[in-house]
Amino acid sequence: MGFGDLKSSAGLQVLNGYLADKSYIEGYVPSQADVAVFEAVSGPPPADLCHALRWYNHIKSYEKEKASEEAKRLREERLAQYESKKAKKPALVAKSSILLDVKPWDDETDMAKLEECVRSIQADGLVWGSSKLVPVGYGIKKLQIQCVVEDDKVGTDMLEEQITAFEDYVQSMDVAAFNKI
Numbered sequence: 017m018g019f020g021d022l023k024s025s026a027g028l029q030v031l032n033g034y035l036a037d038k039s040y041i042e043g044y045v046p047s048q049a050d051v052a053v054f055e056a057v058s059g060p061p062p063a064d065l066c067h068a069l070r071w072y073n074h075i076k077s078y079e080k081e082k083a084s085e086e087a088k089r090l091r092e093e094r095l096a097q098y099e100s101k102k103a104k105k106p107a108l109v110a111k112s113s114i115l116l117d118v119k120p121w122d123d124e125t126d127m128a129k130l131e132e133c134v135r136s137i138q139a140d141g142l143v144w145g146s147s148k149l150v151p152v153g154y155g156i157k158k159l160q161i162q163c164v165v166e167d168d169k170v171g172t173d174m175l176e177e178q179i180t181a182f183e184d185y186v187q188s189m190d191v192a193a194f195n196k197i
């Protein structure tokens with residue numbers, strides 16, 4: 017259907033007359049013909065062309081829906097980008113600070129050698145910290161040593177097994193303090 021120049025009032029009057037008994041340019045649903053005519057119209061028709069103005073506002077509402085679908089698609093793309101960026105970020109590693117009491121057999125045990133043996137234990141996720149000798153009684157001192165462990169890699173059971181394996185120096189070992197970092 018030709019309406020002439022839709023930017024002129026004569027073309028808009030022809031369009032208004034055509035739409036007097038129709039909702040759309042072709043058929044009973046919006047079509048590409050409606051989009052083509054909508055794009056050819058420079059703006060909303062004047063109020064006295066009520067059929068053309070009704071049609072224009074109706075087709076314009078579909079443009080808003082199309083824009084909201086575009087915004088929804090853009091939002092989903094951005095969320096996907098955020099999720100992929102977040103997935104690349106390293107996970108937070110759970111760590112614990114442990115204070116160990118290592119008790120020697122007697123007052124004649126070489127405490128420097130005992131500490132050297134304890135510090136010789138190496139494992140991925142284990143970092144030894146400060147240490148001190150604490151008097152127990154009757155001249156016996158225990159080694160109190162700090163370590164930081166990654167919970168998934170090092171456990172207190174493993175530490176106890178390896179420390180008590182130094183049977184010449186170590187009588188027993190206790191966990192004095194255990195704090196999550």
